[in-house]
Amino acid sequence: MKTYVALLHSIVLGEGRRVVMTELREMAERLGYRMPRTLVATGNLVFEASEKPLAEVETELEKVFAATFGRHVDIIARTAEGWxxxxxxxxxxxxxxxxxxxxxxxxxxxxxxxxxxxxxxxxxxxxxxxxxxxxxxxxxxxxxxxxxxxxxxxxxxxxxxxxxxxxxxxxxxxxxxxx
Incomplete structure (x- = not known):
């Protein structure tokens, strides 16, 4: 397992609607990511997952984010070492x-x-x-x-x-x- 950091470009979904961090953690769990945790309410996610290219992590997160929240958001991922x-x-x-x-x-x-x-x-x-x-x-x-x-x-x-x-x-x- 590898630790990753994922950063959402925006947590604003539309007028009056923001991503709630519990929903973000639940989304990560649906991907099979382990121990998802967030830092403050600004779209910072840390989790464990099988080792894979960062582009794959970003694509997985962006696809499930769009499916979950109905909007595309750019997500940047780094390994723990990279962070x-x-x-x-x-x-x-x-x-x-x-x-x-x-x-x-x-x-x-x-x-x-x-x-x-x-x-x-x-x-x-x-x-x-x-x-x-x-x-x-x-x-x-x-x-x-x-x-x-x-x-x-x-x-x-x-x-x-x-x-x-x-x-x-x-x-x-x-x-x-x-x-």
Whole structure:
């Protein structure tokens, strides 16, 4: 068995309807995944399953999600080892420890190309910093992410399939996978 982390791009199903984490865990159990557990109510799922390619895990989860909730949502999966590597690669660790809500990572399905960083610089109008580590985009917003023009540029259309998590969530998932 292998431990996986799965991140839903959105838990909003429509007006007034959100994915409830108990429903998400039940969905994972229907796939035969073991010990599904969630971190906060934002679409973070950790579970055990037979070892298989990440693309297969993502496809399985996306198909059963659409069947269960009636809507497609992009889901990004990582192995526990991959998640630990991601967490250990935070280039803005000191800033994240001071203000965990100001440091985010956009976890990507496919690695970002190196020039993506340069294309985002024009949106960094408040001293935001970006770094690509192993294909994922780390951002130090230097304050509230919602106050930054950069947040609006971190779209699937611009960067490809991915989803943002703040440093607190990254650490929380790290703690879940190490047990």
């Amino acid at each position: 630990l590597k991601l967490a250990d690669g935070n280039p803005f660790l000191a800033e994240g420890e001071k203000d965990p809500a100001s440091v985010h990572v956009r976890v990507m399905r496919l690695p970002l190309v190196p020039d993506a960083r340069e294309k985002l610089h024009r949106y960094c109008s408040r001293g935001e910093r970006v770094s690509i580590v192993d294909g994922d985009l780390w951002v130090d917003f230097g304050g509230k992410a919602s106050d930054s023009k950069l947040g609006g540029a971190l779209t699937t259309q611009r960067l490809g399939v991915g989803t943002l998590r703040n440093w607190n969530t990254v650490k929380g998932l790290r703690a879940m996978v190490v047990g």
